[in-house]
Every structure is written in structure tokens, then in C-alpha cells.
Amino acid sequence: MKSLLGAACKNPKHAVPGLAGRWHPPRLSVAWFSATPVPYRSKASSKSRPRQPVDPRSLRTGMQRDQDASSSKNPARRPESAVRRNYQKFHDFTMNRFGKLVESLGSFAMAQEEWRSFGVTSQSQLDREISLFKSVLTKAFDLATEAGKTSRTENPLFWNLRNAFIRAEAPGLHRELKYAFQTFLMRSRFPKAVNELHMAISDLRFPYEWYPATRMMQRTVHLHVGPTNSGKTYNALKALENARTGIYAGPLRLLAHETFTRFLAKNKPCALVTGEELRVPSDSDTWFHSCTVEMTPLNTRVDVAVIDEIQMINSDDRGWAWTQAFLGVQAKEVHLCGEERVVPLIQALCARIGEKCIVHRYERLNPLSVMDDSLKGDFRNLRKGDAVVAFSRVNIHQIKKGIEQKTGRRCAIVYGSLPPETRASQAALFNDPDNDYDFLVASDAIGMGLNLEIKRVIFDASYKFDGVGIRQLTIPEIKQIGGRAGRYRTAAQEAKGDTTAAPPGLVTAMEDEDLHPIRQAFSKNPPAIATAGLFPPSTVIERFHSLFPPRTPTSFVLARLRELSRLSPRFHMCDFTDAMEIAEIIKPYDLSVADRCVFLNAPVVLRDPKQVVALEAFAKCVAELGSGNLLDFKEIDLEVLDEPTPAHPSQQTQHLHRLESLHHTITVYLWLSYRYQGVFQSQALAFKIKEMVEAKISDHLEQLTFVPDVQRHRRQRMRRLAAKTEEKERSLLGPEEEELPPHHEEEVGGFEGEEELFEGEVDEVEGKDLEEGEVERDTEGLEQDGQPKARESEGFAEANKV
Template identity: 70%
Template sequence: MKSLLGTAWKPPQRAVQAFCRWRSVPTTRPPTKHKYLDPRALRTGLQQNESSTTVRRPAFVVKRHYQLFNNLVESRFQNVIESMGAWAQNQEEWRSFGIGSQTQLDRDVGLFRMVLARAFDLATEQGMTGRQANPLFWNLRNAFIRSDAAGLARELKYAFQTFLMRSRFPKAVNELHMALADLRFPYEWFPATRMIQRTIHLHVGPTNSGKTYNALKALENSRTGIYAGPLRLLAHETWSRFGAKNKPCALLTGEEMRIPTDTDTWFHSCTVEMTPLNTKVDVAVIDEIQMIASDDRGWAWTQAFLGVQAKEVHLCGEERVVPLIQDLCARIGEKCVVHEYKRLNPLETMSNSLEGKFSNLQKGDAVVAFSRVAIHQLKKGIEKETGRRCAIVYGSLPPETRASQAALFNDPNNDYDFLAASDAIGMGLNLEVKRVVFESSFKYDGVGFRPLTVPEVKQIGGRAGRYRTAVQEMTGDVSKPSPGLVTALDDEDLDMIKKAFTKEAPPIPTAGLFPPPSVIERFHSYFPPRTPISFVLARLRELSRLSPRFHMCDFSAALQIAELIKPYDLSVSDRCIFLNVPVNLRDVRQVNALQSFAKCVAELGSGHLLDFPTIDLEVLDEVRPTLPSEQAAHLHRLESLHHNITTYLWLSYRYQGVFQSQHLAFKVKTMVEAKIADHLDNLSFVPDIQRSRRQRMRAIAAQNQRKERDLLGPDEEEMIGPHDEGVEEWDQDAQEPLFGGGGGELNDGGAGAGAGVVTVPVSEGESQKGSVGSSQA
């Protein structure tokens, strides 16, 4: 128990007296409210208090934040107890945690309140907020920062359940749990890979420097190999590239698998989560390696890097990942060769914006927005004002459509002069962009609006300017390449964009980690049979020991999914599969479909697509509404259906005997995409409305920053997060949640670094071996 709560857990000497004090407080009291409690400011303050590296907050400010947070925790814990139900109403679950009566439950609730008070006393009075010194406070604070009050409530529930189990685990079992939760050496999870003496080639440099092109050349020259990228579009692009060169290649993504049938050996092009770790190959290329630091998906890059069985592993990414990769290579005894690249053509930020006028666009411009609705409205506005065609590219666009749109934009001999795109273009898509125009300097990340980070601005803006265009390749033109240009649509955003290009992002300190199914299954086997897997995951997370070079990825989605599928009789192995299902937990339709899929697996029922009433196939028969108020709801239904079909396909590859309507699902998916495209193509564009929308969103971001400065004092060093395409929202104008994001802290352990490192500067001539269709990064 002490491993969870640290010094916050000290049983009172007079437990009966404490229990009597607790019983004197009405159990039905309303949630505590504080007249100064602004949740957004509180969340920001808590985050900055803990993440400060350059400016320490005044003690009275920190103390105020923690006191307000304590008030919020008290009210949420009361709600948690009420939601879990009285002992008589939920006896089976309470008994699984060792509670035999309502009296015992009331007693433990009172004791846990004392533990909470002790944790906040340590934080407020003694400044003990770290994971080792005060893990209960650390977990509650991080849950609130990551997922707002809902995440805080879930964390309180898991902490209380762990508290209840304190007497059910004897010392020997506790020691066994801690041994199983020792995750300091994740490279030992791949013994077959450790038998191979690999050479790690790390290709680093800015965008448009040729690093990915050189890595892919090594892959093409090998007999067998793997490409693993962050987007299915990149996997599809590499798969098409190998097919054009008559090299057999398999395509592996979460929703699609295409395996060559006329050969025994082939290359693999896949999303990083689908990297085949049991296949021995000559060369493996892992793209965008800096995403190893992502709180959400970083574990996939860590798993691919540590587990891929290749004689040569080529990693492509930003220079700030070099110290981390060198250290990890030293730990596993593998040689690391660093190839440094310089940008092939200059990059300049312009002194003037487009002043909000599409008439100032030039041929070869790419306007970058951060929602599909905004992208399609931009396309409409550009074509209406300029009289020229505008191509369109974003992450969820079908690969064939994306390829045709990119070809239209890259061809200089047609009237497709402009491109409206999402930040997917920052991931190395092959586009002949001369100038990048930011529609805004902030984005909605699935929880709230936030400014773009320095790496995001640099990676997206860096797509401006190609070293050699298609025309130069065909004509043999060897003239000096023109610089890439970066600007913004509005003056208000240009200053932030220019400022980002003057900054350097700090090195990436840690790689993401998530316990593999084998660890979860073995850990679960040492708990009573009826123990919820959500509690097992929470317990594993709390007891886990990590090396200083690793951090634990976010558990919140896995814990929510575990709760959703708890009623169904699934094996632990099946539950581990469902933990990774691609689902938007904020969408009720997707949640209902997920539960239907889990029930189908548990009961071995009919997995025919038409037998799931939670899949809203009826929307395909409806005519697109004309009223704006109805269009948004119709679009959300189409989006939910598309996600549910994608989930069905994902599960069909893992339960082939259950979900058997794969061909029908692909057909329905195509129909839904056509419906979505038709709907978005008919969006109207009113310049004044779009201008006011950008101003309103900008005002929200500015208001949040002002609150932060007023509450916390001077700006601190910017916390840099990994670049990710993020969640593409259909409608940014809807009411958005207030909170999101979060940080982490590391545990003990680790080893030294520095051995086996060779730095190879790449000459300008070597980097310039570009060709038409190359995926230069």
C-alpha cells in the first residue's frame, strides 16, 4: 500500500475516533464550491507549478492552487462514492474489494479521506508533489491536467479501490506485484531481437533535407525490409512507390491488409503500431522517430525500435531525438551511426501576411488548417475568390483520392494552383509546395484550443520549397533552388509563426512505454477472479518502475475501455485486444458500438455487419439536409458511422471467425466516404463568417494565455510536445471541453550512455540525390 500512497498513507493511531469524526459529516452534502474556483485557471496553474524549470512560482500562489484543488477533490470524491452505490445495492463488487458491510464501507471512506488530507498537507505545507514522495497527489494532479474533472473522478475511484485492497495482499504478494511491475528494462521483452547485432542509423535534420529519401534508398537496395510510418497515408505512399518499381510489398494498417499472393518474400509498408516484430528482415525504416515521446502513441515507436528484427534499422526524425536514441543504443549494446542533414534549400518567413485575402495567394501555395470543415471551407473560398482550382489533402482522405489530389496540385500544366491541407503535410507527403500559409496559429487538439508548438510550426512550415521540382527533374535544370516561404493568412497569427522559427526545441528526454499484453495477463493472474481489469491496470501503473529514459504513456483511454467492457465475459487476452481498439470515447455512438462488439466476442454471436443495431447504417439512406442546424448533426452521424466501420475492420483482422462481413464493411466504408465528401463539397463559404470565427478562436486562446499570466506571473519556457496529426474535428464551432493535455514524471533506474556512437555529416552532394516522387523529409 505504501508503494501507492507513499508517506501520505499512515494509518491513524485512533482509527475509531477518526471514523466518528467522519460519520459526523452528512454523507449527502452537496459538492463543495469555492467562489474563486476557476477550473481552467486551476488546471493551468497546477500544470505550470509542477513543470516549471526556469521560474519558480511564489509559495502563496502554489499553496492557493493546491488548496483550491483540494476543494475540488473533496467534492469529486463524494460524487464517486455516490456513483459506486451503497453496499446493499452493489454487494458483489464491494465484496470483491473485501467490503462486507455498509459499516465497513463507511469506515474505509473516512480513512481514505484522511489519506487524501495527508497527501494535500504534504503538497501544500512541505512541497512534496513528486511520484516517489507523494504518489497519490501526483496521480490526482496529472489526471486532472490530462482529462479535467472526469479524469480526476476516475483516478479517485481507482485510488480508493486500491486503498480498499490494502489488507487483501500479504507482503509476499505485494513483493511479487512489484517484481512483475518492474518495467525498467523493456528491451528484454524482445529476446529474439537482442540475439541480432543490429546497426542503428539515425537520420536527423530539418524538413526537406533528404533524410527519409536516403533511408528509403537503403530499404530499396535490400532484399527484404520494413517501412513503418505515423500515418496510413505515408504507408500507402511507400507501398505505391515499391509497387511502381515492381518490388512486391505488403500494406499493413489498422483497417487494411494487402498481402502479395504471387511471391514468398516481400517488403512491408505499415503504420508503426502494425510493425511485424516477428519477421526477420535486412533493413527497417522507422519514420518520424521523434514521436517516440508522444503520451498517446509513443509506445508504438519504442516497441518498433526495440523489437524490430532487422540487421540495419534506419530512424528518421528531428535532431532533438539524438541524445535519447544514443543512450538507448548504449543500453542494448548496439552501434549508433548519426547522419546529420542540412536543409536542401533555404526557408524564409515573410514579413507580411495575406491580410485575410485569398486574392493574395500565388500558384503553389498550400493553406494549412486544422479541421476538415475548415479545410473544405477554405477550398470553397479560394476557388470562389480566385477563379482557380484548389486541391485538398488531409489525414482521413482515402489514399487513392489523396494521391490523385496531390498529382493535380504537383502538375504545373493544369489549373490546380492551390492546396488546402491539414498538418498531415508536415509528415513528409510528396507535395510541390512553394509557400505554406497558416490559416491560424492554434489548433483544437481533441480537448481544447492551444497554440501550435515550436516543432509543429517548423515541421509544417518546413514543407515549403522543394529541392528539385518535377519540371527541373524532367528538363535537367540545375539552377539554384528558390527558398521556401512561410506566412499566415492573418496578421494576428504571423508574429507567433515568426517567433517559433527563432526558437530551438529542447532535446527529447524520454521514450513512451505501455505494458505489453503478456505483462498485463501475468499481472492479472495474481488477483482474485472477479477483480475488474481496470483496477488491475491502475495497480500496474502505480507499482511500475521505469528507467529515467522512459515514461509511461497515458492510461486513461485504456482504463475507460476496460470499464466499458467490464460487464462482458471476456478472457484477459481478449480484454487486452480491446484496450487498443481505435475509438473516440467522447462519441456515444462509437461507445455503444464498441460495447456491442465486445458482447459479440464474449457470446460468440453473429458478427455480421447488419446484425449490429448500434451501427447507424440508416444514415446512408437519408438525403443531405439543407438547413445549417441539421447539417452539423448529419455530418456527425456520418463521422460516427465511418469510425464504427473502421473499428469493425480493425477487429475483423483479429477475430476473423467472428466479424465475417469484411467485404461488406469495405463497401460501406466507401459509401460513407462518398457521402462525407459530398457533404463537405457543398459547404458554403462566407468570408465575414470565417473571419469572425478565426477572431473568436484567437480570442479564446489569447484569453487563456492572459489568465495564465495573471495567475502565474511571467511566461515560462515553453513545454514542447511531440508533433502529432491530432484529432480532426468536423466542427470547431461547437462548444468544446475546457481542459486537456498533461505531463508526466519519471521513476528510478537506468544506465549510462555514450558508447558506440559515430556521427557522419552528410555532404550537400550526397543529400541532393533526389528524384521525382521521393519522400524527402
């Protein structure tokens, strides 16, 4: 309990009815509490301010940028009174959300079975627990305001609430309050011996020990680091090709498919393993593996393993997959490819497990420079070999249409969710110098090393929508994408025997306003990577779950595991949010703990209600051993395949969203079909429907039109939002903290001045007032291409069990 609430868990005397103190709460009912907001007044407050409604959208943005004044490197930047006002707003909003939470949970009579599972046996006891928890919340805010204690170690309850709010606004705060309240209710239910077992199982300081078969090997780690187009991945793949057996693990499905195709072209048997696709050679006993990093086979002993983009080991969402692959892959030689900033971390991890680490540093093979001028928004300034990088699928197709209209020449497109064969053909058309495909429009997926012969990279924008808000691109993102310009020697040159190096790569933007941040990014170096991501394997979750009473919600078990987990300084815990939300969705169904652990990893997009409903149907099917025939699931929106494309633009957008939702749902079905082969048996039909959906999406996107004024207006408005966010971040964080990645767990938030920042802009941020395609929540990028939630490797078998 103390690990969650910290010092705030000490029940203050004034919080217990009947005892002396500054506040004596009455015996509350659920209805009374949910209807009564409690304004926060810290001890340091000398004046009472009238309570004002709190807008959660402006609140979150401010919270993301505030550093607590007492622990900041520069405490004089924000006055103490401003900090108190910020935390007063957050306290009021938190209390309001807690009231709504209690109302949604229901009275004791309405949800008796669930309340009893948390040790509550009467309405009066529930009212008292609500009152006490409310006091704990107030104490946590007192610690933050008066003592300046806002860190995870000093004030975990406040830190968790604030972090949840930064990441997911009001819904995230609601979920975190629920887990915190459940933990509070369970504080006295576990005997000392059980608590000690909890602490022992949640000790994750030694993840190296999760892979005993790997630790018995003496591996050699080769770390290939350098900028883009320096040959690091090329040399690692050469080592893989010269081996007898091996594994390639990359961040994207399209990279896994590219390597798979490369090995087949060289007559080397190779298997393709991704979250939704499995192709195994039928005419060979041994083969190479090309897979997404989540699917790295850990129980297969090979000569060489290549793990690409190793700097992503620091990701809050997917870093655990690189950690798992690096620590667990059974290869005599492990080749890691990535950025220079990951070297200290990998060397430290290798020293910890007693393995030799050889660092190979590479310089860029040809120069790269940022141009002085942009394209001035005019596609007629494009040159043959140019690639325009955009950040949504709709925008990619609109730009393609605009380029072809303005130039009269053809334009290829490449993005993550294109079928592999289509991507390969589009790349080949662009790479061929003898046809009329002069230009390319691509997503930021090209930054991950696709084989494209680009002469100049042009950023459509220097900002992107990241699922929460519009933000500036980070320094590593800009460098990685821009670095794809200028190949050392193209395939056409090699075919002709031409040894002349290609001209320097060039980077620019569509408009001048975006060129300045791009130039700045190339003049800076991002900080070194300090920690690797970690997520408990299913065996740990199952053992931890077994120590709780029957019917204990899995979401609470995960919350408890997250809070009790102990990590070494070289690791950080990856985000649990999606796993806990999936656990809540499937809670009504009678699934074993092992089955629940499988569903926790399902690659479902939780913001889509249609996918959530489909996930519930899939869980029910497994629980009841029902028919897993694809056509029996009425929750799958197959009717959209028979509907013609609407004529009205707003209906077209809705139609596209339905098609994308169906595509994701079929992907989840295919993902489950590999894990429940006896249940979800319509795999061939699912692949066929997936192809039909992809064809309809492609036809729809081909019909999009390009209107220059609309595109210009979109850029201006979104640039203004991103620039204001950047300016506000600079004024609140200062230069030392500016380079923290978006939603980094050490970022903290505040509210001072956010009303000015977001006045009149809220609807734009939420995507409610933008033209079609201006903000697409299903953004292209690494998470979509690499199955972010597939937290279990196919190879986590007996040899490497905990």
C-alpha cells in the same frame, strides 16, 4: 499501496474515529457523505474563507499551469498564500467529486458483489473505509500545501489526481479517484509474497529484454537527422529499396500508403499493413512491408527497416509504438529518420543494448524564410504553388470553397481521413504544373513528409484545438509544417532534366496576428528529447492480471500496474486513460483476459457515445460467440446512409457528426475483423459501407459555404483565447518552462487568476458558441491517421514473447 499514496498513505491518528486529533469523523453512510461537501483548511491557513462553487473548466486551465512554489526553479514567482488558495479550491472540488463517486458506486446492499471483490463485507466497513480514504486525501493536500511536496515520487496521490484533472477535467479526476479508492480498499488484501510478485512483474526498467530474438542479432542503427526537406528520409528509403527485404514504418496511414505505392511502381512486391487494412501480395513468397508504426512486424527478420519520425518516441500517447519498433524490429540495419533533438536519447539506448549507432546529419537543401507580411486575410494574394494549412476538416473545405470563389482557380485538398486513392489524385493534381489546380488546402498531416511540391506554406492559424482546449502550435509543429515549403528539385524538373534548384521556401500566415508566433518559433530550438514512451505489452498485463482474485476489474489491474511500474530514467509511461476507460466499458461481459487486452487497443473515439455503444455490442458478441454479421448490429447507425442531407445548418452539423461516427465505428469493426476472423466475417461489406460513408462525407463537405466575415470573426475569437492562455502560461510558468509540450506530465497546475482569464469565454472554449466548423473535436493529425490505440504489433509472436 505506498507507491500510489506515498507519505499520504500513513493513516493519521486523528483520522480514526475515537482517537485524539483535530478531526473526528462520524461513522458515515454513503448518502451522508455524498451530500456533505468538506471544505479544505490546511494547517497553514489562518483564516476561514467562505466556500465558493468551483467551475471545473476554469479550474483545469489554471491547474495545467501552476508549479508548486517550493519545488519551482524560481519559487519567488508565486506567493505562498496564492498556492494555498489554489490547492484549497482543488481540495474542495476533489472532495465534491469523491462524494459523487461514492454515490455512483452505490451502497453495500446495492453493489454487494463488487464491494466484496475489494474486501468490503458490510456497510459499516464501507463507511469506515470512506472516512479513512477521505483522511488520506486531506493528508495528501497537507503535504502539497505545507511541505511543498507535489511530485510523483513525494506525493503520488496528489500528483495523479492533479494530472488526471489537467488531462481530462472532472471526468478524469472522477476516474482517478475511483482507481485510488479501489487501491486503498485493496491495501491489506495481498500477502507479502503476492506483493513481491506484483513488484517483480511491474518492473519495466529493462524493456530491451522483451525482444530476446532481436537482442540475439547484432544490428547497426543509422540515425538520419536534419530539418525538413534535407533528404534524410530520401536516403533512408534508398537503403530500403536496395535491400532484398525490408520494412517501412511511419506515423500515418497515408505515408504507409505512399511508400506502398512507391514500391509497387518500382515492381517491388510490398504489403500494406495498417490498423484497418491489410494487403499482402499473392504472387510472391517474399515482400517488403509498408505499415503504420504500431503494426510493425516484429517477428519478421529483414535486411533493412526504416522507422520514420523517430522524435515521436517521446509522445505520451503513441511513443510506446516507436519504442517497440526500435527495440524489437529484427533488421540487420535500422534506419531512423527524425529531428536533431532525438540524437542523445537514441545514442544512449544504443549504448545500453550494445548496438552501433551511426549519426547522419543533413542540412536543408534549399533555404527557408518567414515572410515579413501575411496575406491580410485576402485569398487574392495567393500564388500558384501555395498551400494553406488548416486544422479541421470542416475548415479545410470552407477555405477551399473560399479560394475558388475569390480566385476563380481550382484548389486541391489533402487530409488524413481522405481515401488513399483520393489523396493521391489530389496530390497529383496539385503537383502538375500544367493544369489549373494552383493551390492546396491541407491538414497538418503534410508536416510528416508527403510528396507535395509546395512553394509557400500559409498557416490559416497559429493555434489549434487539441481535444482539450485551444492552444498555440508548438515549435516542432510549426517548424515541421512550415518546412514543407520549397522542394529542392520538383518531379517536373527531374522529368525535364533541369538541374536548377528550386527557389527558397517561404512561410507566412493568413493574418498578421498569427505571423509573429510563427516567426518566433523559427528563431528557437526545442529542447532535447529525454525519454522514450513505454506501454506494458499484453503478456505483462495478462501475467499481472492472473495474480488478482476473480472478477477484479481490469481497470483496477491497469491502475495498479501503472502505479507499481518501475522505469529507467530513459523511459516514461504512456497515458493509460483510454485503456482503463475501455476496460470499464467492457467490464460487464465475460471475456478472457487475453480478449480484454485486445479490446484495450481498439481505435475507438471514447467521447462519441455511439461508438461506445457499438464497442459494447462488439465485446458482447465476442463474449457470447454471437453473430458478427455487420447488419446484425443494431447499434451501428446505418440508417444515416439513407437520410438526405438536411437543409438547416445546425441539422447539417449533426448529420456530419453521425456520418463521421459511423465511419469510425466501421473502422473499429474492420480492426476487430483482423483479430477475430471467425466472428466478424462481414469484412467485404464493411469496406463497401466505409466507401459509401466516405462518399457521403465528401458530398456534404463539398456543399459547405465560405463567409469571409464569419471566418474572420472565428479567427479573432479563437486567437484571443489562445493568446490569453499563452499570456497566462507565461506569467505562471516563466520563460524556463514555456517550451514544455502541451499536457506534458511534468506540467503542473494552479488557479490563481484563471477567473479573469476565462470570464465570459467558457462557452467558446467548449465549442458551444462558435459557428459551424469553428471547433471540430475530431481534429486532423497524427493520432487519427496512425491508429493510436493499436498497442500490439501484428508481429509480437513467439520469437519475441516476454
